Amino acid sequence: MTLLTPAELRILDHAAAAPMLAQVQDWAAVNSGSRNLDGLARMAAMLAADFARLPGTVRLVEPTPVENVAPDGRVETIPHGRHLHVAVRADAPIRLLLTGHMDTVFPVDHAFQQQRWLEPGILNGPGVADMKGGIAVMLAALMAIETSDAVSRLGYDIVINSDEEVGSPSSAALLREVARGKVAALTYEPALPDGTLAGARAGSGNFSIIVTGRSAHAGRNPDEGRNALLAAADLALRLKAGSGAGFSCNPAKIDGGGPNNVVPDHAVLRVNFRPRTPEDEIAARTLIETMMTAIAHEHDVSLHLHGGFGRPPKPMDGKAERLFGLVRQCGADLGLAIGWRDTGGVCDGNNIAACGVPVVDTMGVRGGSIHSEAEYLLTDSLIERAQLSALTLWRIAQGGFQPGQDMKEGMTA
Structure with missing residues (x-):
């Protein structure tokens, strides 16, 4: 265990004093489901005002246009909310990326809209863990760092997007842009209830396959028809059968069909793949092409x-392991046991790592039952995780992390 320095103790005190719980409750009172543009606009405005307390520039970035296949096969553009981007000290010698998302999985008409205390210290509410609690932790840690002399060396970009829960299609280009030149990244998805972090993650691909056949009378001349629904079902079975240890396949939905006496000439198959490695992604693409x-x-x-x-x-490459090692050491010095395990879930950490930037993507609060009406936040983790982030940021600013070297070679007390 490393003895915490007076400078580190001061930063930890600042992080602990931040009004995180009040912020979480204010933000969680706004429905910001991924397709609720009005709610996302309100949320973006609130976050822009709160993050304007940091030095630097604050802007709301227009979403990149995104195409979607409608149930009838038409390709249409669907709207998304704006994304928050904060840039602080772009010319600093050490530059980091911190990311979060303002959207939740709960649409504007979902029954889950209110917060309640399940018991002291356990808050149930939409997005309290995933990830409005994480955003509060991020801001508290950054405000604490801004009180220290680390600011002479540390610069950072913040992206809080509006579409993470639907795959970040309209913010992927922004993430790639701001990831450029960064030493490391922290993303504020929730940790598991016991504090375990996510390590390696599988990838994810979502596809809509439009099938066009030929309609005919189901009784008089069915052989002249070409059943698009049947073809889509056959394709779904073959894609599922072709998946294996390297990648999973989930045929999720088939749109199409019509009256019982008509051979359907149209169908859309929706399918998701989860490759474990880049080679598995290539294999999945090959399977799709072959079966189609x-x-x-x-x-x-x-x-x-x-x-x-x-x-x-x-x-989990060498750079990622070194960054995890730093976070784990910071946790140990705070009396926290930090572990991690691989997961099939995905997040913006996948996109950041693909840019060559090491990332720890579960720096947020401890909580559970996310994406359900039972979602909860363990409120004592707000201070705990804000201090963990603040100490990690401080030590990176002191040269405690170099992507190309072991952590202990760059650490200073």
């Missing part, structure tokens, strides 16, 4: 593929 070709030939239908792998796999 076979289905087109055997069913005499045409197929169009829409979508892609929006979340690349995130391995």
